[in-house]
Amino acid sequence: xxxxxxxxxxxxxxxxxxxxxxxxxxxxxxxxxxxxxxxxxxxxxxxxxxxxxxxxxxxxxxxxxxxxxxxxxxxxxxxxxxxxxxxxxxxxxxxxxxxxxxxxxxxxxxxxxxxxxxxxxxxxxxxxxxxxxxxxxxxxxxxxxxxxxxxxxx
Numbered sequence: 001x002x003x004x005x006x007x008x009x010x011x012x013x014x015x016x017x018x019x020x021x022x023x024x025x026x027x028x029x030x031x032x033x034x035x036x037x038x039x040x041x042x043x044x045x046x047x048x049x050x051x052x053x054x055x056x057x058x059x060x061x062x063x064x065x066x067x068x069x070x071x072x073x074x075x076x077x078x079x080x081x082x083x084x085x086x087x088x089x090x091x092x093x094x095x096x097x098x099x100x101x102x103x104x105x106x107x108x109x110x111x112x113x114x115x116x117x118x119x120x121x122x123x124x125x126x127x128x129x130x131x132x133x134x135x136x137x138x139x140x141x142x143x144x145x146x147x148x149x150x151x152x153x154x
Contacts, residue, residue: 008032
């Protein structure tokens, strides 16, 4: 018996199978057609899955960019409001000094400087501790570690 590659044997083999049973050549053709249809369906599914994966990745990037930009806008808004508050406090401080009310001026200066230092130092400690969201949305925690030749992750 000869070996053959593919779903249909060579012409000589088909003739020998036809001598055994006249239905064999038709079975070979049907099997080949079914195999071809199956391969095409699998190829189409692969393409659909890849398109969905790419679309999800694009959405993830868009969401990450929006999150980053919203964070930047909130940070900028906070800085603007902090600066505005400091300027109002400075105006009140100078007015109190001008009127000769040193106690009020001291309270305004102490609370303003204390609040600004607290906000500044708290912001720096958040950045150092890694709880900062600036790099978070763009990081991909789902990427696999490269595999070495020995088969171990590393």
